[in-house]
Amino acid sequence: MADLIRNYDSFAVVAHIHPDGDAIGSTLALGNALKNMGKHVVMMNEDGVPASLAFLPGVEDIISTPDEPVDAEVAISVDNGALKRLGERSLRALAGAKVWANIDHHQTNERFGDVQCVLPDECATGAVLYYFFKYLGIPFTPVMRDALYVAVSTDTGSFQYQMTTAAVMELAADLIRMGVNVQDINRQLYQEKPWVKMQLFREVLNGMQLTPDGRICTFCLTNEAKARIGCRPEDTEGLIDLLRSVQGVWLAAYLEESEDDPRIRISLRSKVPEISVAELASRFGGGGHAMAAGVRIRGPVEEVRFVVLEAMQAEVERVLQQQIS
Template sequence: MSESPPSASFAQIGDVLSRHQSFVLLSHVRPDGDAIGSQLGLGFALLAAGKSVRLFNEDGLPESLAFLPGSERIERPPAEPVDAEVVIALDTATRPRLGEGCLHAVSKVKLWLNIDHHISNPHYADLNLIDATSPATGEILYELILALGLPLPDESRDALYVAVSTDTGSFQYPSTTAKTYDMAADLIRRGLDVGRLNSNTYDNHPYRRLELLRALLNTLERSPDGVLAHWTLRETTRRELALCADDSEGLIDVIRAIRGVQLAVFFEELPDASTRVSMRSKDRRYDVCQIAAQFGGGGHSLAAGIRMPEPLDAAKARVLAAIEQRVAEVLIENPKS
């Protein structure tokens, strides 16, 4: 396998930003806090610098992130291709993850930038700023904005904080570094209301999310050795509870937190009969990115996902078999663990 090309420098990205006037910023389907926060964070910095900016997401703005200042600028992609000089894909490991509508909307744009922190990113743009050591794309953008001397308006400040907070499990995951805390401290010094943002992010769920949690707990299974826990959301449950796509965001951490569990998996039946798989690990020996890659997925060693075309039960059987194989391999490699 050929190595990925080197990551672009801040100076190279800055040269593109300074030489062009019109930008479209994209993020992945079913966007999370890092995706939307990254779009708003960079988007408002560019707007404050006098640039023309549009923010597209295939699935639009999640209800759970509508509290972010400026979030009304997140649009679903228009039906016709737009005129712009530069596309910037944010927090998106592969181009198809941007969605067919977004790809069509920017089909006339010639220059692509790709800014991301997923280790599985294949460098699909003209310039690629990929830092797999960063806990969130939002942290990369914070460093980029400061390095280039771009404005950091309040909308960017709040959005970048939420981007990093959500992708680090509120600064709990092992990917969190001293730089991450330094960033948060700087944003607070710039006037960020940490109590308000944390309350809106973590303590403001709709009742149906609790109904979903109850339904998921009824499907919870654990392996005999206690290493693996998984649960399942079927399409019938989604319809019965009238769920939104982001209602399940972060719930996998409930089973990840079980004592002794090293691997947590969330199987989700989608409306088109395909299957979405989310995986979390607490031990890098159980590299979920490598497991996901067997099925065309990707992400990070401790957090990865897959979109599988087959029905739920078939997909579930294949993924669980791959996980069981890796658990057995770890046991052989570490017989006393």
């Protein structure tokens, strides 16, 4: 990967559609690093930058993927496990790239690209890039520093998830020593919710369903509800955490209809190490991490919910049987 960056002059950095903090943070950090090395860089995303991350310094350099071809010798996919998740427009725009690179941390990464740096033991793609920049020996700018902190903080659930190791805390401490304003970033990330988000929270709280044993929580966001509330795609990010936070829940599933896609978008979460939602999602063509994964399934939302719920209940039953034996 280092040789690739040294040997080429023009790059496009792109992450998955519906970008989260790790996707945007990684795009921004790598793009800024390449620019400071004197490279020509285009940073882009098919869905643009969510309003919740617009506070990040330098984020205005990330453009919405253009309809015309992007002139770049190297296309670098960050925080993305499958080429198709970059979006059709991004793939068309980057069709002329000579080389594809793949920097990621998802266990289910499809290992696409000519050059790959996929480290599934890392908590975030931002962490992969942190060590990569250290390896390259390049200085961390304030833009890179803040972007990496946001990437790691968001993908560890504000340092709450299983992947939060001593090494992760040491990484964060190093970024703080470089000048990260923890209070300001945490306020922007976790304490500033737009009113439309609060309305979505209310919709989830009123509509989520708990199985009789209390171990599985599900919710379906319909097109009707989205139109009534007036939300954008980015506003639904993180709703799965409400379901996951219910006491006693082992598994959570958030399902969302789309006006322009016949498939249902599903986010899955696990709170027990015995059940990997990445494995569960892979049965339907999706992927992700053991504790957080996603998939898209074609069909009416309630029918899809039933299919996913059956698979989740089977996993719960398997673990219960293991505990008995």
